[in-house]
Amino acid sequence: MTSSTERNxxxxxxxxxxxxxxxxxxxxxxxxLQTTVQExxxxxxxxxxxxxxxxxxxxxxxxxxDMVPPLSADAHADIAQMSWDELRQxxxxxxxxxxxxxxxxTVFGVGDEKAKWLFVGEGPGRNEDLQGEPFVGPAGKLLDNxxxxxxxxxxxxxxxxxxxxxxxxxxNGRDRAPTPQEVAACMPYLQRQIALIQPxxxxxxxxxxxxALLGADPATPVSKLRGxxxxxxxxxxxVTYHPAYLLRNPVDKRKTWxxxxxxxxxxxxxx
Ligand code: SF4
Numbered sequence: 001m002t003s004s005t006e007r008n009x010x011x012x013x014x015x016x017x018x019x020x021x022x023x024x025x026x027x028x029x030x031x032x033l034q035t036t037v038q039e040x041x042x043x044x045x046x047x048x049x050x051x052x053x054x055x056x057x058x059x060x061x062x063x064x065x066d067m068v069p070p071l072s073a074d075a076h077a078d079i080a081q082m083s084w085d086e087l088r089q090x091x092x093x094x095x096x097x098x099x100x101x102x103x104x105x106t107v108f109g110v111g112d113e114k115a116k117w118l119f120v121g122e123g124p125g126r127n128e129d130l131q132g133e134p135f136v137g138p139a140g141k142l143l144d145n146x147x148x149x150x151x152x153x154x155x156x157x158x159x160x161x162x163x164x165x166x167x168x169x170x171x172n173g174r175d176r177a178p179t180p181q182e183v184a185a186c187m188p189y190l191q192r193q194i195a196l197i198q199p200x201x202x203x204x205x206x207x208x209x210x211x212a213l214l215g216a217d218p219a220t221p222v223s224k225l226r227g228x229x230x231x232x233x234x235x236x237x238x239v240t241y242h243p244a245y246l247l248r249n250p251v252d253k254r255k256t257w258x259x260x261x262x263x264x265x266x267x268x269x270x271x
Contacts, residue, residue: 071096071188079188080195084113087192091165097185099166099178105132109161109193110154116267117150117158118199118235119143120190121242122208125175129167134160139243143205146243150260159197163190163212183212194233201267202235203260206242213237226259229266236266 082090091106107124110133119135127137135143144154152158164178164186178186190212194202204210210225211218213232222239230237240259241252 071185076188079192082192084196087189087196091189094165094186094189097164097166097182099164099168099182099186102169103166104129106165107132107134107162107167108165109159110134111159112155112157113159113197115157115159115197116200117147117152118194118197118202119147119158119160119205120202120209120213121160121162121205123162123164123178124167125244126167128162134162135243138247142243142246146256146260149257150264159193159199161190161193163187163209165189177208180218183208187212194235199235200270201263202232202237203263204237204239206245209242210239214239226255227262229262236263236270238263238266 079087079090088108091108094100094106103124107128121134124134125137125139127140128134134140143160147153147158154160164182166186168176168178168182170176202213204213207222210216210222211220214225214230214237216225225239228239230239238259240256240263241249246253246256
């Protein structure tokens with residue numbers, strides 16, 4: 001069993017924070033992890049945490065163009081009908097955009113295919129490209145501890161995916177954000193993953209994931225996207241910072257905890 005106190009301690013330790021959240025219903029502790037998590041989520045109301053936000057921009061910007069022919073309606077329809085195995089094969093052999101040229105491995109996604117929690121990042125970095133798994137290395141460790149803090153863990157009731165499945169790099173081989181064209185080319189795969197998973201809550205990690213899933217105007221300030229329970233295809237969607245951003249900007253870790261509290265409240269309300 002993992003108590004809320006233990007989860008808070010893990011989160012606060014990993015995020016380098018002091019206590020910022022006190023659970024109000026101390027009797028709502030069950031014997032099973034999922035029961036405990038569900039009760040804890042209900043103990044946090046959305047209105048409790050919405051006030052915790054300040055207007056901060058989520059880092060990542062779309063910096064390069066890579067023209068990709070738009071997907072035909074038939075191609076969209078084909079992907080929308082794929083099984084998990086068909087989808088995996090399609091991504092593994094995909095040459096739909098220029099990111100296929102420099103990839104080592106495609107990064108399809110990882111986790112429970114019936115997960116209630118879906119975390120969506122931007123795209124693979126160097127470590128992910130080498131290993132074929134999303135969120136490995138320091139950013140992955142931070143995400144794993146964020147998961148523990150909300151009572152889940154990688155592979156158990158969680159699925160982790162990216163907007164693009166191949167690593168975007170600049171002319172110097174450094175990681176960059178995917179272009180709008182690359183996002184558009186790859187989104188049907190993520191859309192099909194979401195349709196197959198049917199998650200209870202989606203957490204968008206970073207600006208690229210938030211904009212892609214919400215279809216928001218790129219000029220939309222991220223401060224307007226955080227602190228709100230959005231909807232994606234009928235699923236509650238919360239926007240928070242990308243773990244890689246948090247490693248570079250630890251001052252914003254505290255806000256991530258508030259974002260996760262909002263996500264837990266949305267989870268509880270949906271259950
Ligand atoms: Fe295909 Fe997506 Fe890789 Fe582009 S990023 S080649 S669309 S799998």
